[in-house]
Amino acid sequence: MRLADRRLVIVKRIADGGDPGADAPTRFAREVAGLHLAGRASGPAVAPAVLATDLPSRVMVPDELAGLLERLDPAPHHALLHGDPCPGNDLRTADGIRFVDFERASLGNGLIELAYFRMGFPTCRCAMSVTAAPLAEAENVYRTHWRDLTGKDVPGDLADACVGWLIQGDALVERARRGTVDHLARVPAGDFTWGHVSARERLVHRLGVVAGMTRDHDRLHAVGSLSAALAGRLLARRPKLRPLPTRDARPR
Numbered sequence: 001m002r003l004a005d006r007r008l009v010i011v012k013r014i015a016d017g018g019d020p021g022a023d024a025p026t027r028f029a030r031e032v033a034g035l036h037l038a039g040r041a042s043g044p045a046v047a048p049a050v051l052a053t054d055l056p057s058r059v060m061v062p063d064e065l066a067g068l069l070e071r072l073d074p075a076p077h078h079a080l081l082h083g084d085p086c087p088g089n090d091l092r093t094a095d096g097i098r099f100v101d102f103e104r105a106s107l108g109n110g111l112i113e114l115a116y117f118r119m120g121f122p123t124c125r126c127a128m129s130v131t132a133a134p135l136a137e138a139e140n141v142y143r144t145h146w147r148d149l150t151g152k153d154v155p156g157d158l159a160d161a162c163v164g165w166l167i168q169g170d171a172l173v174e175r176a177r178r179g180t181v182d183h184l185a186r187v188p189a190g191d192f193t194w195g196h197v198s199a200r201e202r203l204v205h206r207l208g209v210v211a212g213m214t215r216d217h218d219r220l221h222a223v224g225s226l227s228a229a230l231a232g233r234l235l236a237r238r239p240k241l242r243p244l245p246t247r248d249a250r251p252r
Contacts, residue, residue: 027103034105037080047099079110079146085117086124110146111154114139115161118213120205120244122171125195127202129244159213159220166206166227172199197244200234205244207231 038047082089083104091098104123117135120127130138139158146154165171169184174194177183183199186192191200207227214224235241 030105031102034080034082034102037105038099038102047102079108079113081106081108081110081113084123085113086121087126087128088124109154109156109161110142111156111158111161112164114142115158115165118158118162118209119165119171120202120209122165122168122202122206123175125174127195127197127205127244129205129246131246159210159217162206162210162213163220163223166210172202191238198241200238201241201244204231204234204241207234 032050032053035047035050039049082099082102083106084101085099089099089101091100116122117130117138120129143154146152167184169182169186170178172183172187172194173192184203187199187203191198193199194202208231211224211228211231214220214227217224
């Protein structure tokens with residue numbers, strides 16, 4: 001919505017009759033904390049400013065929120081991770097791009113976020129394959145910015161982060177179904193769909209990415225060989241599995 005002074009603002013609320021889920025207070029606090037931390041960044045803004053929050057009794061009170069902010073305050077080797085940087089969570093405004101929906105925000109190594117793009121947006125309904133040019137550009141911008149801020153290279157190994165996304169079965173289903181069963185173990189028995197893409201199609205993409213990244217890796221080459229073999233076996237048995245789309249398939 002737009003205010004009288006023409007500023008564009010985002011209002012988030014639980015619709016009447018909606019079920020926010022038992023973890024709604026935690027997600028609310030995490031999002032507010034993430035927005036406040038993102039607001040501390042030097043340089044151009046990357047997230048909307050928090051104008052106001054309504055903290056009902058079941059949600060953290062301001063002192064608790066301040067404590068959460070203190071615990072989440074980035075250490076020198078950590079970055080603020082959005083946690084769900086998928087299409088639709090970036091808004092193009094006259095002042096640049098702003099990221100929204102910080103419900104999965106946390107601190108960690110930024111390579112996890114870069115791996116998110118390689119792995120086809122694993123926590124997003126609209127899974128996609130990011131092509132080489134924008135992928136290389138995003139990774140180069142991130143590494144360059146990190147080096148400018150810290151004087152050091154980004155710590156860690158991008159291949160490790162990609163393997164982490166591969167073995168997370170919960171990254172095959174929507175948030176409401178995560179943490180219920182081992183979803184990765186379900187794939188051999190049957191396929192299931194989330195959005196326009198099936199679990200097996202998501203998995204084949206991730207296996208291919210990991211296989212390509214670890215083929216000559218000094219520590220993960222065995223994981224690469226296993227990933228390539230699994231992807232080949234899946235495609236041989238299910239030749240109708242489609243590659244991930246390269247564009248957002250959601251209706252406009």
